[in-house]
Amino acid sequence: MIEAIQSLRQQSAQISPPVVALLLSILLFLAGGLINPNFLNVAQAVNIVRLASFLGIIAAGQTLVIISGGEGIDLSAGAVVTLGAILTFRLSSGQNDMILPALLVVLAVGAVIGFLNGVGIIVLQVPPLVMTLGMTGVVQGTILVLTQGELIGNMPPLLGRLIAEPLILGIPGVVILWVLVGLGMWLLLERTTYGKQLFAIGVNRTAARLSGVRVPFIVILTYTLSGVLAAFGGFVLLGFTQTVFLNLGGPYQFPAIAAVVVGGTVLSGGKGSYWGTMSGALVLTLIESLLRALQLQEAYKLMTLGITLVVLISIYGRQRSVRQ
Amino acid sequence: MNTVSLSARNVTKRYGGVVALSDGNLDVQSGEVVALLGANGSGKSTLSKVITGVIAPNEGRLHLDGRAVTFSSPQAAKSVGITAVYQELSLIPDMTVAENIWLAHEPRRWGIAVDHREMRARTQDLIALFAGTVQSSLHPDALVNSLPPDERQVVEILKALSLQPRLMILDEATASLDSRQVARLFELIAEWKRQGMAIVFVSHRMDEIFRVADRATVLRNGASVGDRVISETTEQELVELMIEGMVAPDSVQGGQLAPDAPVRLQVRNLHTDLLKGISFDLHDGELLGLGGLQGQGQSDLLLALFGAIPCGGQVLLSGQPAHFSHPQQAMQRGLAFVPGDRATEGVLLIRSILENLQLPSWRKYGFPLNMVRARADAGQVAQELSLVMESLDAPVSSLSGGNAQKVVLGKWLLRNPRVLLLNDPTKGVDVRTKVEFYALLNRLRAAGTAILFYSSDDEELLSLCNRVLVLHDGRIRAELAGETLNHANLVSASMGTTNASNGYE
């Protein structure tokens, strides 16, 4: 039986999903050119990477959570993104010198939410799906209490300049930021004890524990990081949208998970990479841009996203059979 | 019951590159008991699962009553009267005894509703077969997860019997039964034989095979290597068939313990759910064996010492209290533990050999991790263990069982442990690796490592250990050393024969 799983894993490993995703995104970009020749130019390419950056940053925490295994998933990320943006909007009130303090508060709030998720999952043994889904309600409720329906505040002009506008050589700040996040995530996953232990608990929590890994600590830390990264995503997103609304982060929730899966991170945990997620974010952003170029309505967009993910899970994420 | 005959020819089963069964052959017919014999990993379970339709073979033929058959599912095998009692239980923990026994062939009323009354009555009749050897808590409405292991095994047997099979495979069915339950089972088998049932009896207990079987088929390394009529053979002959060409473990002899070796680990009145007060001393450079039947608390003892399960009592490590609540603490104090089940407890199958070897030690490579040094250290240990591998980056799943076990041991060697806890480390390991493994244990012992070594292989204990503690029912039943360390004593202490314990609390 174990051997059967091995052979399945080995077969799927040969494809190298991140490479496939990257090729797919190039293919999609070229396909966009067939639909509309105006699609194929540098400005459009930069724009797509810029849009993908937001999704990619928001999906960073999701990558960690999914790698941690144990049916790990963070469905509260979208709501935390919204909360992060709203808090930045409100706390900075458009003042440039308040950006940093606002960011610190936002990160701390994200950490608290993620920590609570982790505690619920580890200590109270609520399944991650249900725990984070429930937390979504709490975060949305908090947003309503906080705002009382009125979104007061403003975006600091500096934030917009740093994030959305070209910073160096015509490259938008957020793209540079994304590359930095990518480097940070690579360091975290591949060059820290935490990263190595994270993969270990994703594969086999018993074996990890018997090798001295403090599994509960790593899991709680992972959800905390996911909260922090989602809140940071909200902060960054504000620089792009310039304004906030109550469901700002919601539309990113599903694409973020999809990006992780498209990038080849295994849903059952223990295997994956952030650069896969980055390629996945590019693929999903391109699909969305294509659909927009085709002037399809929202309904088709949802369906395409859903079907894309089902197809990709059926390639990468099949579970073992009861018959060997 | 009509007559039945089944023959399996050249059955092969591969998992990826690993061959579990290369040439399995078996013949059995009405009114006979055929013992299926072989060392661990020789393919006994695989062959029996092919016959019962649980595993789909890659090659080979099955003939039932002279006609070729293929079973697409366990249900297909059942419909022609073939069923099995498995070693790893096939019961649903949260369902009752009656529900489990009749699952998928429940008696029904009006064609649809499950007839619970009838089901209960018939279950009662089945349980009556084991009357006097089971407790009153074994009744039709008891939940399976509330039963002790031996009674679960009885339910498993009754479940197979409820199908009124023509051919029944008993796969290590006696492993968790007590002696009276075994005796009753053998009476029943004799009765079933008379009624015309064909029985395949898979076991590694030689005495039971000689008590119950008519013929024996021996498997070695996935292939059938011989057929013997029990009345015309000897234990010796069967054992030689099983291990022919294999190196007997006693080719590596244990060294002598230095008389003045200091006590490394002092255990006093250790108890857990399963252990009822264990006390012993373990010296530097000592290879202390743990023996006894499976599941008598050996694993619990090792896990408790390593801080993986809660325990009471006193443990001193080099004179200092050593009561750990997490393996990490034990690890930092120089303990190492090689778990019993490699795949589920020992390795991260899909991760690289490098990551598996370094998992307990990453912390010492700083931030960012010094991968050059980590790789060099891992490479050195791999070499020391003569690990046969593609590269350090290959996943552990690409290794053979023996080499994977070397990885489990290797990750602790990287930490130079003072105390090594081994839970049946040679189970399912090929002979060459075993010999290397014994040599390594001797090297470690010579270097002063204190080793506590549980093995389900008596020969291993006898030839390697200075001293053997035999566990039975959570207690140390005997301490064997020197003159008293022999096979007869080991077996009789394992059975707990010294006083008549009937298994009741």
Added chain:
Amino acid sequence: MNSVALRRIALRHSYLLALLLLLIAVGINFYLQPNLFELRVLNSNLRNFLPLIILTVGQTIVIIGGGIDLSVGAIVSMANAILVTLILPESGPTEILIGILAAVGAGLAAGVFNGLCVAYLRLQPIVTTYATSFVYAGIALLILPRPGGNLPREFLRSYRGAPLDIPLALYFIVLAILIWLVLRSTRYGQYLFATGGKADAAYATGVPVNFVRFSTYVWAGLAAALSALALTMNLGTGNPRIGDAMTLDSIVAVVLGGTRLSGGQGGVIGSVLGVLILGVIRNIISFANVPTWSQTLVDALIIIAALAGPGLVRFLRRRTA
């Protein structure tokens, strides 16, 4: 009574705790809303609870079978969109019947698709049904781009009735429980619990595990369509996002009802009680003068507390043990 018997009762009658919780909640609700038990109020309450009850019955079956269905809410939206599109204010019985059949057909089709993906393609249930929920939400939006629709007055009125002075919804609740009890008593019922309890053991015993898994999602699809019918008749209008919040509610109700999320245990009676608890708690929130903007938070906190409750009890017991 020994502890084994107690454990069996806890396992078989896992709804007892839910019943206790419900009685407390109803007590508080009654205190805040003294006319709670008047037929009119009772009828209106049960009418509001019925859609979620039906939906939760389906979710319970999936969860007992060892899975989970995150797409049920989207299927409700889809079926709701179909109903209000096919049934017009002037529609006669034939058109209404066609509308209902189309909605049920769509629900079944969605269930079949989920079942195929999870049972036969062996995809992970959580993310798969999450993904398919977007497909169904997309279809709902395609059929009904914006909220609206109007149904025949007579048709809607029939849902508000109370034959024999007993609210109509109560008949359906009893019917749902009866169907469950029949199902539970058949061989299929045994298969369901065996599959959710330990799939490989069930398979080795000859239980058609894949078919059972598949069938649970079909049940859920059917339940979602019927839930949409009740919801549509209750509200009299359509909204392509109407079912969004119902997915989480259905899972919460299952958990409140004492069914274990890992499968193999539990039942529909507990889940029905779970929905009633949720509904009564929401009544309490609205009658207890909780400020409007805090209602979502209070509601979410109560849900989290309910979900974490069993774990908290276990945690405390471990601590004291």
